[in-house]
Amino acid sequence: MLAAEALASGDALWADYRFDEALRVFESAARQEPDNPAPLLLAAKRLFALGRFEESARLEGQALERRPEDSNTRRMLAELLDRQGQRERAERLAREALRQSPQDARAARALAHIVRGAGRTAEAAELLRRQVADHPSRENWRVNHELALCLDRLGDYAGAMAALLAAKAELYCFARPLLNQWHQRARRREEFARALDGTVLRRWREVQLRPVGLIAILAGHPRSGTTLLEQMLAAHPGVVTTDETAILRSQFIEPMVLAAGSTAEAFQEINGFDTDQLEAGREFYFRATQAHLGEAPDERLLIEKDPLATCDLGFMLRLLPEARVIFPLRDPRDVCVSFFFTLVPLNPDSAPALDLAHTCAAAALSLRVWQHWRKVIPQPWVEVRYERLVRDAREELGRLTQLLQLPWEERMLAAHEQRRARGVRTPTYSDVAQPLYTRAIGRWRHYARWLEPHLGPLAPLLKEFGYD
Amino acid sequence: MKRGKMKRGRPVSQANGFSQIFKFAAYGTLGLGAAGNSSAETAITFEGFTTDNLEISGIPGYGDNVSSASADWSVRAGLRGVVGTPDIAVDWLGTGWHTYTSWDGRGNVGQLDFNAGGPLISLAFTPSAASAVRLVLFELDEWAGGGPGSIDWTLVGSLSGQMAGANWTMTDAGGRSGFFIGQSGQLGETLTLNFMLNTGAPSYFALDNLTFDQVPEPSTWALGALGAAALGAAAMRRRRRAH
Structure with a gap:
């Protein structure tokens, strides 16, 4: 050959x-x-x-x-x-x-x-x-x-x-078309999320599927502390984490939600899945995830980490209705500054980083959709605040481990010292390789004069999430 | 000046069979790749040529914005319903790209005639602003008797810089090698494929089975995901059809 x-x-x-x-x-x-x-x-x-x-x-x-x-x-x-x-x-x-x-x-x-x-x-x-x-x-x-x-x-x-x-x-000049795509995708994502109310989500959760062990979805928004939290949880022997494998998005959400002819069409297909179809999707997801991990999760809690999961949580909870949901919160103004400063591969999902107006709009979208989810999802969920996590990790992780029904593990506090079989692939790898630091809190103030003209979409959300 | 090789009778063409075998391999040993690749694709096989030594750059729109199959190329539909590469223009730059039929018993090819084009011959893929090019594979061929041949090839993006490259060396016996590339440019980015002759008779080289995709998204948010294969969705939908 x-x-x-x-x-x-x-x-x-x-x-x-x-x-x-x-x-x-x-x-x-x-x-x-x-x-x-x-x-x-x-x-x-x-x-x-x-x-x-x-x-x-x-x-x-x-x-x-x-x-x-x-x-x-x-x-x-x-x-x-x-x-x-x-x-x-x-x-x-x-x-x-x-x-x-x-x-x-x-x-x-x-x-x-x-x-x-x-x-x-x-x-x-x-x-x-x-x-x-x-x-x-x-x-x-x-x-x-x-x-x-x-x-x-x-x-x-x-x-x-x-x-x-x-x-x-x-x-x-050459990336502007990506922003148009981001707008289309954002509209679809928000519409699809809002099409799912408590009744639908409870019905989805009641479907009897073969047990697959413990699972949690780590959502949030890029630069809201997702990688830090994932690294801390990964130091727990009872936990195994994915690091943005994008299996759910590339294999299911792109073709079924984002590429569907309309939001109604997407809802019709996804709502119409029978048990066999869901089992087929789950089997694929767990096989692909295990291939990424290089090992079986066995009895450990599997944490599916994806900072874009907030907007796509609806499909994820259809496929994995037993999951618990973790939502990292961070001052959205710090999130925006950090996101704007991060060099990421350009595509429609990262395109908002091209300017501060879209950066703020994207952060507002995640928070708006999360506002919706926390009212309607029947799954247990918890918010983890970045500011508390870096100032008092023991306290914040304590709340989290309770929700996840995990015993306390001291190693989570020194996650940066742990040597892992798999490296951190995300663009923020160097940030999580050092001890916890608080210097990023309030960083946005250095850039207030550039940021403030674009904070309009975030203003009501700052108050709602306690950052006003 | 000698332009192209002399004809040596009419050997049995193996090109179609070879192309099909190669394409099958490109899609995976068990057809997995065909299911796993969501991108629309064009494979230029040059089989429509009927004469030798015409400048390909002089054939209007050769390989440009392909949306259906022809004698010169085959196409494949992507998951989004796009067929071929309708948003990608192909420019056969300068002189030296020549038509050639029945190339050393291996069917029609795009000849790289370095006698005509000088030591560097290139072609460029230019996608629309909302598309990107993925160069999948190509084959290089040397007609037997051209001496030990050596070509350096590179794939260079107008934004990404050099994306791939290698040296290809053949003995005087000639023959063919395939290069699987699998590299995508960014949206709207022009990719240029360059061939630089080091050694060998300048008119003894050719390109074949040039295969490229039109992809809507050149990279992923995270570094982890490789392509939107959508096999998961296919598995769920297949289960429904089985009912």
Whole structure:
């Protein structure tokens, strides 16, 4: 079989969540074409998606040996090593990558990110400023984005916002269509949520399905503290957590809710599922989740973490009616500033980060939909406040473990010290690798003059959730 | 100047069979990929060519905005009902992309004639603002007798920078290799596929089975999800049909 055929087969296996089989196929393809780095890079990328950073780095390193002149692979390896905490080696590789391709905005951004992570923030900022000045590029929004984070850390808030707005302006021209898509999807999500009242949700919950063990959904909004909370819970031996696998969204919610011809059509299909269909969906979900985890949850509580779950909770509770719901709350103004500053892959769900008006609108949507859910869902639910969590984690986690019927576990308080089999894949990985800190509370005040003109949609919600 | 290879009789064409086998592989050994891939797709097989050594860039709209099958390409529908790649324009840049029939017994191809195009020959995929291109796979071919051949290829996004690349080396015996890429650009991003000749007779190389998808979403919110395969929804819906 040609290596390319093998890779195609491997990718098909991957799409069916048969990860180990797919990886074996990728490695076999790599052996067939000993000079071709593509099979190794593909396998490395897939392993990254599973949070298996060590294996990913090993393959990325082998790909680099096959193609040492490829600065892109060198930079990606540097980023992987940084995630594993191997800062010195990561920095050396990133410097080499930038030396190989001095105009490469990605390499400059990666190096500055690593240098900032090592605490040399001013040096990182200087490197980025030089990059912008010496190498004008269509991709310098990446550089400006990182520069904004450096200046924020250095306390130059006006400079940080100027760099950030420059980055967003460069992105805006080609990413604007994504915002239109976000509007369409947001409308559908809110309509679908509001189509589900207490009667429907209770009827869904009463369907007799095969027991699958304990499960909870960790919803919220991006940058509301979901990753921190997930990491703390993951330190509990009675818990296993997913880290944004997006199985529910990609496999069910996209085709059934978001791609349906109308909200009524989506409701009709989902409401019309019989027990066999629900069992088929659950079987798929648990098989795919287990493949992501690399292990069976067994008797442990499975926590499905997805910061976009708030708007999609309706379908999730149809498929997993036994789930409990956790909703992380954080001052929405801090959420907005943090979201605006986070460099995320652009797509219709992340598009609101393009400007502050949409950033605020997206945060308001999540809170509005959560307001609805907490009135109508029959499942047990709990709100966890970020501000309390970082100031008094014992107290806040105590309430949470009670709802989840878990015994207290001291290790949750030192989650950042735990070594996990899977790495943190989300863009906020570096934030949760350090002890709890309170410096992010009230961060929005530094940016009040930019934020306040856009707070209209959030104003009633600030009061409702106690942040006025 | 010699433009393209001399004809060597009319060998039995293996291209169709080869293409089908290759396409089947691309969709997965058990058809899993066909079910698992939600994107609309075009595969340019060049089988509609009837003459050699015409500049492909001179054929109006060749491979552009494909929405139905033809002798030159096959199409597949995505889950959203889109057929082919109606929002993607394909530009055969410059000179050097030539039509060629019955290429060394392996059917029709798009010839990479470095004699005509110079050492670098490229083609560009430009999607509409609301779409993205996913380059799935392509095959490189060297006619036997062209000497040890070596081509560097790269896939470069106008926003993403270099996304993939490799060196392809063949012996004087020639033959074909397939490259599975599976890389998506961002919405509206032009992807350029470049071929740089290092060694080998400049008119002995060709491209075939160029397969690309039109995808509505180039990346996911989190780093975890790979594509909207929607096999879960299919499993539930299938159960209903079984009733």
